[in-house]
Amino acid sequence: MYKVTRTAAGVGAAAAGLLLTAASVLFVSADANAGTPAAHDPAAAAPGAASSGRAAANGATLRQLAQKAGIRIGTAVNSDALADEAPYTQKVATEFDSVTPENVMKWDTVEPARGTFVFTQADRLVDFAQAHGQLVRGHNLVWHSQLPSWVTDGDFSATELRDILHRHITAEVTHFKGRIWQWDVVNEAFNEDGTLRDDVWLQKLGPGYIADAFRWAHEADPKAALYINDYNIEGVNAKSTALYDLVARLRKEGVPVQGVGIQGHLDVQYPAPHDIADNMARFDKLGVQTAITEADVRITLPASATDVEAQDEAYQTLLEGCLLTRRCTDFTVWGFTDKYSWVPGVFTGEGQANIFDENYQxxxxxxxxxxxxxxxxxR
Structure with a gap:
């Protein structure tokens, strides 16, 4: 990981002023550009499109810019596209210095049958990352979704299921020991009202499964940073406060929770979470790392110029929250191209959520x- 030289004072008023200046430069109103002929407007054909010269930041990639800013910039990776599509592979290698597997480290891929572990696709991604000087976020170890049927339909006793969870975490973390920078140990454990999700883990094992998962992961790889990861916790709300309270309690108990992952799946229909820096500061004071782990900003199609401005603002709000937080280590987009976005398949009529279009522009x-x-x- 790059050495982060930001201090609490250093990322305070001065940095905020710089970032506000950036916003004022970027968000020129549509009226101000109304007289520009469409033929000479590189964004005219598709709202949100940017000329390659302007968007490429004077030749610097996001990876190069992030290094100077003291954070990692990452992307979730579609392993099929990485293997089969040269433009996709090139962008992953050059624009980002950390990667997160979209699916190939999840339980249904890694342990499709009890005691049978398949790491082939995940190994390829880790090898790719090492070859390109990238760090890997492991995603994920414990989740209510993408579980194989043998887990969800097994009708195991609490003792049996606890042993299954212990063995799965130990096997996966041990397999990648020394090659994973951060693990999302527990993913999406909370409901919107701040209660714990009533999934198979809570039903059978009780709330203690969270602490157990972190202890087991730490035993298997003491050097990996261990995260609890969730969505809709960008701002200060019931869910993020419940997570804060849990992390504070677990750390007092000596449980090795070392980071909080803030996913950052946003929608331009709703205001950007402008209290994100205040929220992240709470976790900073606990002494834990934070990261934006799955950023994308979806739009109801067709996108208008106003939608695109709102999308840009939302992305900046997430990034600025990280830049203004001393222990925020990285900013990861959940896929970088609209070509492979998960959004249209889940949110009917929505899309264009990523920072590159379907043609990698x-x-x-x-x-x-x-x-x-x-x-x-x-700075």
Whole structure:
């Protein structure tokens, strides 16, 4: 990991001023550009599109800009696209210095049958990352979703299921020991009201499964940073407060929770979480790392110029929250190209959530992130 030289004072008012300046430069109103002929407007064909020269940040990649800003910039990776599509592979290798597997480290892929572990696809991604000087976020060890049927339909006793969970975590973390930078140990454990999700783990094992999972992962690889990861915890709300309270309690008990992952799946229909820096500061004071782990910003189609401005603002809000938080280590987008986005398949009528379009052209959201990173790197 790059050495983070940001201090509490150093990322305070001065950095905030720089970032606000960036926002004022980027978000020129549509009226101000109304007289520009469409033929000469590189964004005219598709809202959010950006010319390659402008979006490429004067030749610097996001990876290069992030290094100067003292954080890692990452992407979730579609392993099939990485293997089969050269433009996709090239962007992953050059624009990002950390990677997160979209699916190939999840339980249904890694342990499809009890006691049978398949790491082939995950190993390929880790090998790719090592070859390109990238760190790997392991995603994930304990989740209510993408479980194989033998787990969900097994009708195991509490003792049996606890042993199954212990063995799974130990086997996977041990397999990748020394090659994973951060693990999302427990993923999406909370409901919106701050109660714990009533999934198979809570039903059979009780709330103690969370502490157990962290202890087992730490035993298997003491050097990996261990995260609890969730969505809709960007701002200060019932869910993020419940997570904060849990992390505070577990750390007092000596449980090795070392990081909080804030996913960052946003929608331009709702205001950007402008209290994210205040929220992240709470976790900073606990002494834990934070990270934006799955950023994307979806739009109801067709996208308008206003939607695109809102998308750019949302991406910047997430990044600025990280840049203004001393222990925030990395900012990861959940896939970088609209070509392989998960959004259209889940949210009917929505899309264009990523920072590159389907043809791998950088969008104005890319430019917005690049501008913030450049300004942060000048401090």
């Amino acid at each position: 950088p969008k104005s959201a890319y430019t917005a992130l690049a501008q913030d990173l450049r300004l942060a790197g000048r």
